[in-house]
Amino acid sequence: GQNIDQPTEMTATEGAIVQINCTYQTSGFNGLFWYQQHAGEAPTFLSYNVLDGLEEKGRFSSFLSRSKGYSYLLLKELQMKDSASYLCAVLTDSWGKLQFGAGTQVVVTP
Amino acid sequence: SQTIHQWPATLVQPVGSPLSLECTVEGTSNPNLYWYRQAAGRGLQLLFYSVGIGQISSEVPQNLSASRPQDRQFILSSKKLLLSDSGFYLCAWEGLQGEGGYTFGSGTRLTVV
Numbered sequence: 001g002q003n004i005d006q007p008t009e010m011t012a013t014e015g016a017i018v019q020i021n022c023t024y025q026t027s028g029f030n031g032l033f034w035y036q037q038h039a040g041e042a043p044t045f046l047s048y049n050v051l052d053g054l055e056e057k058g059r060f061s062s063f064l065s066r067s068k069g070y071s072y073l074l075l076k077e078l079q080m081k082d083s084a085s086y087l088c089a090v091l092t093d094s095w096g097k098l099q100f101g102a103g104t105q106v107v108v109t110p
Numbered sequence: 111s112q113t114i115h116q117w118p119a120t121l122v123q124p125v126g127s128p129l130s131l132e133c134t135v136e137g138t139s140n141p142n143l144y145w146y147r148q149a150a151g152r153g154l155q156l157l158f159y160s161v162g163i164g165q166i167s168s169e170v171p172q173n174l175s176a177s178r179p180q181d182r183q184f185i186l187s188s189k190k191l192l193l194s195d196s197g198f199y200l201c202a203w204e205g206l207q208g209e210g211g212y213t214f215g216s217g218t219r220l221t222v223v
Contacts, residue, residue, distance in 0.1 A: 004153075033211045042200055042214035043154075087153065091211070096142050096204040098212060102153035 002026045004101035006088050011107045012078055020073045020104045022088035030091040033098065034062050034073045037085045046086075047073065075106070083108045112137035116201045116215030123222055129174075129188040131218050133201030136182065142204040143184040144212070145176055147197045154200065160184060196222045 003025040012018040024032070031050040035043035049055055049064035049071060061074040075082055085103040092099050116133045123129060135141050142161050146154040156169045158176035166176050173192060177185045184201060201215040 031211075035211075040219070042217045043212075044214075045211055048211060089154075089211070096144075096212075097156065097159065098144075099156070100146075100154040102151075 002090070002092065002099045004088055004090055004099060006086075006101045006104045008102070009105040009107065011109060013109055014078055014080060016078050018075045018078060018106060020075070020086050020088075020106070022071045022073070022101055024069050024071070024088070024090050024101075026090050026092050026099060028092040029066065030093065032062075032064055032071050033089040033091065034060075034071075035087040035089060037087060037103065039084075043087055078108050080108050080110070082106060112203065112213065114201060114203050114213055114215045116218060118218060119216065120219045121221070123191050123220065125193055125222055126190045129186070129191055129195070129220070131186040131199055131201075131220075133184045133186075133215055134182055135184075135203045138182070138203070140181060143178065144202040144204070145184065145186050146200045146202060148200065149197045158186070191222045193222050196220055 006022045010018055033048050034046040036046050037043040046060055047055055047062035049062050052064055052066055054061055054063045059076045064071045085105050087103045088101040089098045113136045144159045145157040147157055148154050158166055158168055160166050160178045163178055163181055174188050199218045202212040
């Protein structure tokens with residue numbers, strides 16, 4: 001079966017840094033995605049990792065270790081608008097079947 | 111540019127009534143299309159995917175069905191809704207890997223009463 005685990009909720013202060021961890025055990029691996037989802041809205045793409053290492057995109061960075069089945073999303077200089085659910089998703093087939101974790105609700109406080 | 115449209119945005123239906131949710135994609139041809147459901151506080155569950163007209167694969171057994179009558183149209187249906195069918199339904203189009211993965215429609219909030 002597919003198993004993708006991430007914490008349920010994290011709280012951080014505006015301007016701080018938060019790291020959301022994701023561990024996975026899946027039947028196949030062709031890449032890992034992070035999505036942001038605000039309440040009542042569709043998920044939007046944040047990052048994609050297929051090789052080990054760190055990918056940086058502005059305030060957001062994502063890391064992957066395939067040997068450990070582990071990824072994290074790093075959010076820097078937190079802003080109130082970053083309060084949302086962050087979804088870790090693994091591409092288990094070469095052509096596009098994404099399996100999602102349950103999401104991590106990040107709450108940013110003033 | 112590619113866009114994905116999904117409707118309706120919200121729906122309240124009684125138990126036992128039928129369902130039809132529609133998704134259309136513009137600006138691309140022969141897309142891979144997906145239907146996901148998100149129950150309250152849960153992750154996205156893949157329901158159906160389609161790699162072409164008339165080609166439907168089901169991920170989980172349930173009383174829902176999907177059809178793809180045209181290249182850029184994907185429909186989710188049910189003959190008789192159950193309370194457990196309530197949730198947030200999302201249609202997705204598979205974009206270029208590494209450039210965004212899925213592009214999601216705006217979603218349909220279905221409440222079965």
